[in-house]
Amino acid sequence: xxxxxxLVPLFPLLGFLINGLGRNQLSRSMSGWIGTGAVFxxxxxxxxxxxxxxxxxxxxxxxFYLIRTTDLSIPFAFxxxxxxxxxxxxxxxxxxxxxxxxxxxxxxxxxxxFARYFAYLNLFVFSMLLLVMGSGFVIMFxxxxxxGLCSYLLIGYWFSNPNYNYAARKAFVxxxxxxxxxxxxxxWIISKLGTTExxxxxxxxxxxxxxxxxxxxLLLFVGAMGKxxxxxxxxxxxxxxxGPTPVSALIHAATMVTAGIYMIAxxxxxxxxxxxxxxxxxxxxxxxxxxxxSIALKQNDIKKVLAYSTVSQLGYMFLGLGVGAYTGAVFHVxxxxxxxALLFLGAGSVIHAMHHEQDIRKMGGLRKHLPVTxxxxxxxxxxxxxxxxxxxxxSKDEILAAAFHANPIYYVLGLGGAxxxxxxxxxxxxxxxxGEARYHSDPAHPVHESPAPMLLPLVVLAVLSVAGGWIxxxxxxxxxxxxxxxxxxxxxxxxxxxxxxxxxxxxxxEWGMVGGATVAIVVVILLAIRSAGREKTDDQPASGxxxxxxxIDELYEFAIVQxxxxxxxxxxxxxxxxxxxxxxxxIGRLIHYGSRQMRLIQSGQVGNYLLIMVLSMVVFxxxxxxxxxxxxxIHKIF
Amino acid sequence: xxxxxxxxxxxxxxxxxxxxxxxxxNAIIIFMCIELMLNAVNLLLVAFSKMxxxxxxxxxxxxxxxxxxxxxxxxxxxxxxxxxxxxxLAIIVMMYRNIHSVDVNFxxxxxx
Numbered sequence: 001x002x003x004x005x006x007l008v009p010l011f012p013l014l015g016f017l018i019n020g021l022g023r024n025q026l027s028r029s030m031s032g033w034i035g036t037g038a039v040f041x042x043x044x045x046x047x048x049x050x051x052x053x054x055x056x057x058x059x060x061x062x063x064f065y066l067i068r069t070t071d072l073s074i075p076f077a078f079x080x081x082x083x084x085x086x087x088x089x090x091x092x093x094x095x096x097x098x099x100x101x102x103x104x105x106x107x108x109x110x111x112x113x114f115a116r117y118f119a120y121l122n123l124f125v126f127s128m129l130l131l132v133m134g135s136g137f138v139i140m141f142x143x144x145x146x147x148g149l150c151s152y153l154l155i156g157y158w159f160s161n162p163n164y165n166y167a168a169r170k171a172f173v174x175x176x177x178x179x180x181x182x183x184x185x186x187x188w189i190i191s192k193l194g195t196t197e198x199x200x201x202x203x204x205x206x207x208x209x210x211x212x213x214x215x216x217x218l219l220l221f222v223g224a225m226g227k228x229x230x231x232x233x234x235x236x237x238x239x240x241x242x243g244p245t246p247v248s249a250l251i252h253a254a255t256m257v258t259a260g261i262y263m264i265a266x267x268x269x270x271x272x273x274x275x276x277x278x279x280x281x282x283x284x285x286x287x288x289x290x291x292x293x294s295i296a297l298k299q300n301d302i303k304k305v306l307a308y309s310t311v312s313q314l315g316y317m318f319l320g321l322g323v324g325a326y327t328g329a330v331f332h333v334x335x336x337x338x339x340x341a342l343l344f345l346g347a348g349s350v351i352h353a354m355h356h357e358q359d360i361r362k363m364g365g366l367r368k369h370l371p372v373t374x375x376x377x378x379x380x381x382x383x384x385x386x387x388x389x390x391x392x393x394x395s396k397d398e399i400l401a402a403a404f405h406a407n408p409i410y411y412v413l414g415l416g417g418a419x420x421x422x423x424x425x426x427x428x429x430x431x432x433x434x435g436e437a438r439y440h441s442d443p444a445h446p447v448h449e450s451p452a453p454m455l456l457p458l459v460v461l462a463v464l465s466v467a468g469g470w471i472x473x474x475x476x477x478x479x480x481x482x483x484x485x486x487x488x489x490x491x492x493x494x495x496x497x498x499x500x501x502x503x504x505x506x507x508x509x510e511w512g513m514v515g516g517a518t519v520a521i522v523v524v525i526l527l528a529i530r531s532a533g534r535e536k537t538d539d540q541p542a543s544g545x546x547x548x549x550x551x552i553d554e555l556y557e558f559a560i561v562q563x564x565x566x567x568x569x570x571x572x573x574x575x576x577x578x579x580x581x582x583x584x585x586x587i588g589r590l591i592h593y594g595s596r597q598m599r600l601i602q603s604g605q606v607g608n609y610l611l612i613m614v615l616s617m618v619v620f621x622x623x624x625x626x627x628x629x630x631x632x633x634i635h636k637i638f
Numbered sequence: 639x640x641x642x643x644x645x646x647x648x649x650x651x652x653x654x655x656x657x658x659x660x661x662x663x664n665a666i667i668i669f670m671c672i673e674l675m676l677n678a679v680n681l682l683l684v685a686f687s688k689m690x691x692x693x694x695x696x697x698x699x700x701x702x703x704x705x706x707x708x709x710x711x712x713x714x715x716x717x718x719x720x721x722x723x724x725x726x727l728a729i730i731v732m733m734y735r736n737i738h739s740v741d742v743n744f745x746x747x748x749x750x
Contacts, residue, residue, distance in 0.1 A: 604746030611660050 004045055005061045005078040008088060009129040011042040015122035023115035031111070032103035035118030039099050039125050043092035046085075053085040057490065060135050060199075072194055079135035079198065083491045086330065087132040087262060090337050094254045095125045097457035101345055102246040104453040105352060117157060117244070124150035128255050132262055136197040137186045140263065144182065144227065147256045148175045154251060155243040167239040174236040178226015182263075185219035188212070202269050202494065210274070217270050217277035221284075224260025228314050231288045235553055237311055241303040245348030248303060253310050253344050254337035261317045261333050265491070268326045272495040282322025282406065286413055289315030291550070293420035297427070298546035301358050302347045305428045309384065310340055312417060316399055319414060324499050325402030326492045327485045331472045332399055334484075335391035338468045339383035342461035346377035349450040349458065350432060354439065360428060365437035369447045372455045374433050376462040381429045383465040385422035385521055388514075391469030397514055398474065401505075404513070415517055422521045426528035427535075435533055476507040644685035651678035665730050665740040669723070676719050683708040683715075 015038025019031045026034070052059075058081025067074040080088070099121060106117055127146025134140045149172075156168030190196060192212055193204040208216070224230070229237035240252045251257070264271055264281070271278055289312045296308035313336050320329035351358055353370055367374045383390040386397070396418060404411035441447060449455070472484040489496075505513075545551065601612075623630065651674060658671030687708030694704045730740055737744050 606742045606745060607660060607663070614656060614660065 003061050005049060005080050005133065006063060007045045008042045008049065008078075008092070009126050009133065011038040011045070012122040012126040012129065014038060016119050016126060019115045019122060020119035023112045023119065026111065026115050028107065028109075028111045028114045029103075031115035031118050032099075035122050036096060036099035036103065038122055039092055039095045042125070042129070043089075043096050046088040046092045049080050050085045050089055053080060053082060054487075058082060058085075062135075066138065072190060074136065074138050074196055076139060077135035077197075078133040080133065081491065082488050083262070083265060083330065084132045086334065086488070088129065090334055091125065091128050091132065091255050094337055094341050094461075095250060097460055098246045098250040098254075098341065098345070101249075101348070101454050101457045102244070104451050105246055105348055106244060117154075120150055120153045120157070121247070121250070124154065124251060124256070128259075131259055135199070136195075137189065137201075138196045140266075141179075141182060141186060144223070144259060145179065147251070147259065148172065148179065148227070151175070151240065151251050151256060154247040155240045157243055157247070161242075164242040167236075167242040171236040171240050174233050175226045178223045178233055181219040181222025181226070183223075185216050185223065188216050188219065192216075198266060201267070205269055205273065213270060213274040214276050217267070217274045218280065220263060220267065220270075221260075221277060221281055224263055224318075225284070226260075228257050228260030228318070229288075229311050230260070230284050230315065230318060231291060234288060234292065234311050235556065238304055238307040238549075241301070241307050245303065245344060245351060248307070249341045249344030249348065252307065253340040257310065257314055258317070258333045258337070261314070261321060261329055264318075264321045265326050265330050268321075268492055268495045269498075271321065272324065272498050278322050278324065280322075281318050282403075282410065285315045285318025285320075285322055286403075286410055286417075287315070288312065289319060289417040290413060290420070291315075293417045293424065294546055295549045296424040297420060298544060299424075300361050300547075302350060302360050302363075302428065302432065303344075303358055305360075305424060306340070306343055306347055309343075309421065309424065310336075312421060313340065313384070316396065316414065316417070319403055319410065320399035323399075323402045323406035323410065324495065325399055326495060327472075327482075327488050328395065328398035328402055330488060331469075331484055332395035335383070335395040335465070335468050338461055339380045339390075339392055339465040342376060342458060342465050343380040343384065345454070345458055345461065346373050346380060349373040349454055350377075352450050352454070353447050355442075355445060357439065360431040362439050363432045363437075364435045364439070365433070366447065367433040370433075370449050372449060372458060376458040377433065378429065379462045379465055381425045383469075384425055385525060386418055386517070387521065388518060389466075389469070391465050391467070393518075394469035394472045394474070397517075398472065400517075401474075401510070401513075415520070418517070419520060419524045422524045423528045426525045427532040430529045430532035431535065434529070474510070476510045641685055641689045644682065648678045648682040648685070651675075651681070663741045663743050665733065665742050668742065669726055669730070673719065673723070676715060680712045680715055683712050 015035050018034055019026065023031070058079065060077050060079045062075045062077040065073060065075050099118070102117065102121065106114055109117065124147060127143045127150055129143070131140050131143025131147060134143060152168045152172040155171055156165045158164050186196060189201060192208060193201055195201060195204070205213075226233045237252055237257065241248055243252075271281070292308045292311035292315060296305050296312065299305045299308060313332070317329045317332050317336070320326070320332060349370065350363070350366060350373060353366070353373070354363060357363070379390070383392040386393045388394075400411055400414050400418070403414050439447075472482055475482055548554075601608075655671045655673075655675035655678060658674065659668050662668055662671065687705045690705035690708070691700075691702075694700045733745070734740055
């Protein structure tokens, strides 16, 4: 195995350094191409590594040791195997497309802000690559924090708008809550197993009691909740739409938010051995999927709809993980990365064309003006809705089938969520692209199709959204069709051996279920197009529980933020003012007073000095000759 | 004569020197008191030297060098004291030239 794995994160790191340090010197096109080129180079290396994985399977490359003691050694090592290889391709591949898209999308920015944007974006790719390539929890955590930081920086990229800063801060704080759980899980693993390497943990898993397993997996899941925006830590993701649209596509749809799924897929054996946690994961995922989908039904901001849709799709992935369909979850990560990045970039193209208008009530009829965007967006909508044979169909179907085996209620609810998905996506599509134009066209700045660098990523992603699912065609549909499952089998083999063997449905039953679901989805799509066509689009304030997102933000504000604020105020006025300030000022005053008194000793009189010297010597000799007695006295006292 | 007497005498002489240094303000008197202390120590060295020789010689013939090192030290101290006196007197002369007094209490310029 050639040791080139380190090159994959190295290129974006170099790109970050060049763009970050040279932001005042580089021209816009220079920094754009450096940023894009860096990610493209790591995409090439990733392809090479992926080829190696296909040939030889996984391998681990140790670069150096972060900590090396007899009790604990933490190597800085890159593990490239089937799972991380797949993620590498997704991250660098989609990353390259989105960088390319950004060059065009961000062209209005000043050069140094432009370079700052690409520096952050490269830093994000670097962190994300660390996250998936690390051979242990510690490196994953480094990447985990790195992507959190970049997410914060990029959400608050337009930092002159205070609301965007609040959104960035909200994302950061919510992620920190999850990170605490992740960190505790790492400590727990170290204390029980003395290693943080995946290989070591999976070997030592038999040594863990079931309590340990449940606690560790739950804590890890708390981390995943924060990063992957699950109930109750999901509210940051819709607000994260404050960032530039390509950022939403890359970080808040395709890659970073799937880190939680990656983590659970990576430690799947622990989860399989902790059924209680699996139940928690499945229920949380399912609830999130339904909840976010219901909110998306009534949103009017094109990016907010997509954001809630992302939360909802992430919920499906967790449902898949929770019912043991690890392959299905990873499969859905991949297909979702394709079609959600496509949808976000399409939305970006629309926003670009509409001159930064994001309200879908003020769009309409864009089909004529944006033919390429319209077509690719439609493909994205069909893919996410789960219309065969587009990619979303296969991955969602796999998760739902596994959910059916675990518990038919999961299936019914999951299918309901899928119908809602179809509804809100086609409501969005109809309001944006169909019907009559509801905007005032400015003859000086007509609505125009985006330039080629923006359309190329759309087309590539559209092709992937159509064809990306074909590597996972289920066995009952096409014998030997599920290439992805065979590919990922080594990762999930240990879990598969432990999982209960389900009574398989016959192919006819599977066909029936899938057919029924598809017909239902098509009906819902038609309904959505009809009802959206009639929807009132006057500019009235949002009313109703769905439009107000179930008042969750208000609830958090009231139940968590306000009490913490009042408590902090209390601490400030009582503890800070009296105790802390008192201590600090008291020490200062004591030293001041003491030195004023000490000053008096320095009288300048030689006689005084001599007296002090003689007295000190007398005291010294008294102690010197009586040390036994003094020690005895001290021992008597204490 | 027992060595105790010498010790008490030297102690008294040394204490007089210390008290003199601490209480007197005239630089020359202080100087004399320092000499007093040095000589108290000299006397004690000689006394102990004699005592050691006597103890070693009791019932045996020993060379006269036994216990002589104390007396040799006395000479060293005398030489050092003489050198010190010359330097010290020079300082006192300079002090008198500058402040027209030999009262050490006026030498308080290091204050504050």
